Amino acid sequence: MSVRVRYAPSPTGLQHIGGVRTALFNYFFARANGGSFILRIEDTDRERSTDESIQDLYDTLEWLGVDWDEGPVVGGDFGPYIQSERSDLYAKYAQKLIDDGKAYRCFCTPERLDQLRKEQDAAKSKEKGYDRHCRNLSDEDVAQKLAEGAPFVVRLKVPRDGKTSFDDVLMGTITRKNKDVNPDPVLLKSDGFPTYHLANVIDDHMMGITHIMRAQEWIPSGPLHILLYEAFGWTPPLYCHLPMVMGKDGQKLSKRHGSTAVKDFREKGYLPEALMNYVSMVGWSYDDKREFFTKDDFCELFTLEKINKAPGVFDYKKLEWYNGMYIREKSDEELASLLLPYLQAEGFISSEVRDEEKEMLSSIIPLVKERLKVLSDVIPMTRFLYEEVSVEDAQSFVPKKQTLEQSARALERAYAILREDAGKDDELIEEKLVEVSKELDLKVNGVFMPIRVAVTGSQVSPPLFDSIRALGWEKALQRIENSVNMLKNEVDHE
């Protein structure tokens, strides 16, 4: 039997790290086994589902280069793989369960359920959840309520006795006493839409899903789903509950830990290959050495056996490291086109790229390439090339163990040399500047730093001569002259 797996998100927000990791593992597993990867949309929560979320789902998968074989709107034998468009089906199956005595209509109002819960909390009662009030309503009562047009939900009759278990590929056998399973969970909501439990079981069965790979937060509802399969007389698929992705504090990863939306990472300038690589390494490993995997590698090498059981903490630092590594692997041309949108958004480069802008861009690629952790780093890194710099604090010109006067003198001397030798060989100029540092009894950096600050506005920048060339000697000299004057003033006023 060939493998059929699915990613079935509910479109109630942006795609996040955890969801994408689940998608990836399913996708890799399908590809590694010559199976099918199915995309299904579980939009049964009509309150929270949005079109934007669906668009984000598509955008995210496309960005990652994850393609699917069936669904949500094409390529299957089961109609649309969008649950909101399959409501009739679920209602039909809910009715079947009622007919078979496996489920029942419940007319309890939300108010009564609220009240019930409050009482249970207050009494610290051991009995939690629904009290099965409507489980044994007589046919007459039901008929009357229906005639009144009273809204209802359909609930599953969970057995009071016995236990239910299932085998998990990773965890082994998981067993739960039936009395510990949620008492009679809702299958069909009063708006006629199914809950996750019902729709998920029906669709997985109808679509011939062979392996359910989902996050471990679903483990507790495993037995419930088994009960549902049994109620329908179906054979459940294999389960494989994936370890969860946690934040630094060990809690389920969420916004308060930082960005979790893939969209955010994309916008900040993380590369899809880096995100895919890193995210997949949380909870899965190949061996004790290898850190780098392409999508194709994963699609070839992925196995369930190598999935870890314990939850893993998402390490933003390691993702950054991966990203830097992948950036450095890009060719200059590739990197230029990746960087261009960021420069344009910042207004550094016009939307209709002019020739000289293009030229300048390609000249700075080698300067920034090994300094970027994320693509958007290029903005602060190259700002001095596109905007005038202003250094408010004269102390910026002063390296450690050096005085303002010394910096002022050094810069003045350097200015004279640079103006004289502008455009000549780096080595020649460097030699002269080193000479100046000796004469003034300074470290070499004591001369270079003031120049760097004058030209780039910062103590940290790409290599000085490269920066000057990228900016143009004329502008650079102008900036240095300004700084020389500024420092003179400062010294005089001290």
Place this chain on the structure above:
RNA sequence: GUCUCCAUCGUCUAGUGGUUAGGACACCGGGUUUUCAUCCCGGCAACGGGGGUUCAAUUCCCCCUGGAGAUGCCA
């Protein structure tokens, strides 16, 4: 509270009934260097505790502890 799951460096992990418990990130040193970064070299750092089983447990079993998740007309 109840139920379920989990447990190797700070983090991601490899690993075995007998190993100097390996790698990566982070961190800390050092080297290269005009700053930063890259790159190279080095260092720090782990089998949660207690019982068993065994000639021998990090490894197998049990208990404890710790952590997480679930307890919805959300998924």
